Amino acid sequence: MDPLDRDPSDAATASARPACTGAAGKVAPYIDRNRCEGKAACVQVCPYGVFEIGTLGRDERATLSLRGRLKALAHRHRQAFVVRADECHACGLCVDACPEAAIRLAPNTRR
Helix, strand or coil, rough: CCCHHHCCCCCHHHCCCCCCCCCCCCCEEEECCCCCCCCCCHHHHHHHCEEEECCHHHHHHHCCHHHHHHHHHHHEEEEECCHHHCCCCCHHHHHCCCCCCCCEEEECCCC
């Protein structure tokens, strides 16, 4: 099975997850809204279903830099969102996969 096609809730996926050193929820991914182009590489590689692609709201778009607004407009305001931060195991696959270097891992302050 291709690792990009895995369903994070599937039992077979659970056994195929990478060995992560961190406990779930201690570290969380943070997305730089001015960099993300919504290409979904993070969604595809995350074995824990931490990310989803969504559309930036008007308030979120207002906080972007000029370059960020232009990038968002070019990509129909679609970006990655962290929807299950407590499931992050700090494996770093998302950081490595992001072509825009828009993701960083940091202590989870969303708890």
